[in-house]
Amino acid sequence: MKKTIKEIADWLNIKVLENFSEVIVTGVSIDTRTISSGDxxxxxxGESVNGHKFVEQAFxxxxxxxxWLEDEPNPPKDRPILFVKDAEEALQQMARAYRTEHKAKFIGVTGSNGKTSSxxxxxxxxxxxxxxxxTIGNFNNQLGLPITILSLDEDTDIAVLEMGMSGFGEIEFLSKLARPHFAVITNIGEAHMQDLGSREGIAKAKFEIVQGLEERGALFYDGDEPLLQNLVAGNTKLLSKAFGFQETNDLIGSNIETTEKGSCFTVSGELNGEFFIPVLGKHQVKNALNAMLVGKExxxxxxxxxxxxxxxxxxDMRMQLVPTEKGILFINDAxxxxxxxxxxxxQFVQSTPLREDRWLVLGDMLELGENEKQFHEQIANDINETEISKVCLYGPRMKWLYEKLKNKFSLENIFYTENDYDAIVQYINEHASERSLILLKGSRGMKLETILKSFK
Known part of the structure; x- marks a missing residue:
């Protein structure tokens, strides 16, 4: 972005002092620790921090x-200041204006899982x-998305924007702000169940992404998900294509084979042939399918x-292979x-030929609402004791899974700790070898990647 303060003031329908009108702005920042020249x-x-205290530091x-908020006292003198009523609304208004001017193709991506990978x-x-x-990092909400848009270079051809949410109306807001030419819904899972009540509620919230689609815009969605099938069927004017593993999809993935370098797979339908991604996991192949449909379009x-x-x-931390000096191979999906x-x-770990001694190190799944005990216990049904050598569980909620697994595994092959990374590290050191493949998987708050620090 390269705009004069006068142009930004016009976006905001406010006035600027004449002697500052030609000052050039090349980006935006909400944090003086990461601010760049020209921002x-x-x-x-907020309740505990007032950002106005850092304005001089920013300069x-x-x-x-x-x-500068209009009702905030003591604005700095002889500085290029734009006075606004609400900082968040001003940020969003600037993003809308820049989006309207920009010539790039905009792609919006949402879903319960796989947003960042997609x-x-x-x-x-x-x-x-x-x-x-x-989108860099998790700048995917009502503040992050506008910052991402305003960070686009003027000659960018394609903007890929991740859209996250925790409740109804949020994806619609982001979609109407970004006005994507193409929208992707990766899947419908159980994240944010405590806020949205059911998988049906989650599907409706994710489907809000179509509300901001540009005219003649298209949706690409997980066609293996009946909840999305029903929502698409109820929107007869929507241009859409489905990806997945079932024969009814527009793009079908099959014959997935795994090597230490990634995944080979076959596609049929909108595209045909053999393809490869240097990423592990059947679910990552599905994420590749939605990218293929967008690319073809x-x-x-x-x-x-x-x-x-x-x-x-x-x-990092998405099905990331991490070799170690000891010979243990980790999959960091933490x-x-x-x-x-x-x-x-x-399922990937259980079916992969990468190593014969296969481990699971699993941490709590958060934000699952009142049924969280049931969700943790049900994971026991997915774990095949003939394919998994050892299971380590971390976090208070994983105690529920531990109690279920005691009926499937001998006690020396399952390990549980509520909050001790070092205990898991010690268990791995005592029992794992160069034959071992170890999956690290848990919610962000569990920080299971901490375990890797002892092995690099």
Missing amino acids: LFIPFR EKGAAASL KDILASMLSPFYKVQK IGLSAEQIRDGLAQVTLT YNAAPTSMTAAI
Whole structure:
């Protein structure tokens, strides 16, 4: 972004002092610790912290200008200041204006699991052929999405925007702000069950992404999910295509084979042939399918899609292979977890030929609401004691799974601790070897990647 303060003031329908009107702004920031030269600083006023206290610091670090709330006393003098009534609304209004001016193709991605992986796969696949920018980290909410949009270079061809939520109405708000040309719903799981009440509620909340679709925009969705099938069927004017493993989909994945380098698979339908992604897991193949549909719609050939997928890289802690000096091979999938993604990761470990001594190290699944005990206990049904050598469980909720697994495993092959990473490290050191493959999987709050620090 390269805008004068006068242009930004016009976006906000406010006035700016004449002597500052030509100052150039090249980005936005809400944090002086990460501010860049040329940024517009946006101070938020919360219960415990007032961002206005950091405005002078922002200028000292190179900020080009700053917002300032109209009712906040003592604004700095002789500084390029834009006075607004509400900082959050101003941020969103600027993002809407910049989005309207921008010529890029916008892709919105949501879903219970796989949002970040799908975003990464899409961006990686398209990057050899277009200038692509994507949501960085978890900037996927009502503050993060506008910052992402305002961070787009003016010559960006494609913007891949992740959209997260915890309740109804949030995805609709983000979709109407970003106005995507293409929307992706990766799947429907159980995350945020405590806020949305049921999987039906989760599906409706995710489906809100179609509310902001540009005219002639298209939805690409998990066609193996009946809840999404029903929602699409009820929206007769919606342009849509389905991906998945069932024969009824527009793009069908099959014959998945795993190596230490990634996953080979066959597709049929909208595209046909053999493809490869340097990522592990059947669920990641499904994420690749939605990227393939988007790529075809944008105009890539099958060969370009094949070449792009072969160059995919994911954000850390998504089915990430981590070798160690001791010879133990870890799969770090510790970024987050819900029943659907937990099951998918377990099924991968049980079926992979990578190593014969297969372990599970599982942490609590959070935000599951009143049925969290049942969800944790049900994971026992997914664990095949003939395929898994040992199971380590971490967190108070995993005690429920531990009690179930005692009926399937001998006690020396299952281990439980409520809050002691070192105890799990010791157990691994005592029992694992160069034959061992160990999955780390848990919700973000459990920080299971901490265990890896002892093995690198």
